[in-house]
Amino acid sequence: MGSFLSLAGAKSTWRECQEVTQNETCKRRRISSSFDEESGRLIPSLPDELSLQIIARLPRIYYSNVRLVSRRWKATIMSAELYNLRKELGTTEEWLYLLTKLEENKLLWHALDPMSRKWHRLPPMPKAIYEEGSTNGSSRLWMRNMVGPGLKIAEVIRGWLGQKDASDEMPFCGCAIGTVDGCLYVLGGFSKSSTMRCVWRFDPIQNTWNEVTSMSTGRAYCKTSILNNKLYVVGGVSQGQAGLIPLQSAEVFDPSMGTWSNIPSMPFSRAQVLPTAFLADMLKPIATGLTSYMGKLCVPQSLYSWPFFVDVGGEIYDPETNSWMEMPNGMGEGWPARQAGTKLSVVVDGELYAFDPSSSLDSGKIKVYDQGEDCWKVVIGKVPIYDYADSESPYLLAGFHGKLHFITKDANHDVAIMRADLRDNFGISPPASSSLLPSSLREFSESLGESDAVVWKVIATRDFGSAELVSCQVLEI
DSSP: OHHHHHHHHHHHHHHHHHHHHHHHHHHHHHHHHHHHHHHSOSSTTSOHHHHHHHHHTSOGGGHHHHTTSOHHHHHHHTOHHHHHHHHHHTOOOEEEEEEEEOTTSOEEEEEEETTTTEEEEOOOOOOOOOOOOOOOHHHHHHHHHHHOTTSTHHHHHHHHHSSSOHHHHOTTBTOEEEEETTEEEEEOOEETTEEBOOEEEEETTTTEEEEEOOOSSOBBSOEEEEETTEEEEEOOEEEETTEEEEOOOEEEEETTTTEEEEEOOOOOGGGGGOSSHHHHHHSEEEEOOOEEETTEEEEEEEEEETTEEEEEEEEEEETTTTEEEEOOHHHHHHOOOOGGGOOOEEEETTEEEEEEEOSSTTOEEEEEEETTTTEEEEEESOOOOOOOTTSSOSEEEEEETTEEEEEEEOTTSOEEEEEEEEOGGGTOOOOTTSOSSOHHHHHHHHTSSSOTTEEEEEEEEEOOTTOEEEEEEEEEO
């Protein structure tokens, strides 16, 4: 009996010692972990400089998980030093950022990593609403005359003319999208039937939205582009004493200084030669596109008053002389127009491409601008599209990884990202630093009825339900 009690006592003492030992071990581990996290190295036995080199070579898709290792790792993933090193090493990646709109007038952002083909949803844009005046009946009527039924803004107009103001429900309606210095920008738009000056920036490194310096003028449906690492904004409509008015003004944002500066307004010189004062008063000059090309800003322009639409060429801004000049005739007059006259274009490896919708419901063409001959030439004879006439932007263009990409909805109503590739049976693969088609192949493809030199390959799809395409941008980080 005594032996049994002695044995039981020994076991009890052993359990207590084991619990104390485990508690002490856990405590030491916590202290050690805290010490390593605050003052240790990123990777044990490696200098932090070498660890940073390793992290900079990791695909960006892993960063969301890597940042969970510790506070030091999180700080490293969110540091400017890491992304500067990625630029030096040439390990930056181009991601596609897609803006969609749901039926309940809600804007949502999604990012696609083309390499892993994985989608990520961005944090929602802020719900802040800025009122900068109120519109009256005359401005609503002018807006109806200006944009016509071709744009989705017709829904907003119908709301204005009825009992319900549609723009009250949808801040940033008619906003412009741009990118500069590795960040995404959302500029202006409507809020409570008023045009906004506010500008919001999404930092993909911090994964947050922040408000930056506002534009000097409230704008909606303006055009944006990047040149010399500065963000340019031209045209659009704004709030005036008599209501909404078209804008000829332009301004530029310097991300390094965080400031806006005005540049000379667009002259719209061809709009000044209308034959009668009546037409000059009725037809309003608008910028229908903006593209950075050959170190300058190219702005195709139109005169518009529903249901009348007249192309008037365009103008080019030269930042070196800080002045505007008329666009070459062939460039301006041949620039393909989308619904309501908007020009859908993109520059890929120095070549200017534009989408030309076909009269057919299931196809379109891609044209390239030939600067030497001052004309647009068909480079891709058929682009597979589906008829979404009621959509605000039924198709979009983007350029990344040195190739042209077309974004639309497929037969299943899924958003599809399609890449233009040369057909394998030609025995030619496009070099990394060339345009979509070399000059010789471009001439050959023009001789074909449907441009058999190019095949469209779907690189990613996503079911966004009833969401509509609005805009897209490419960020390299």
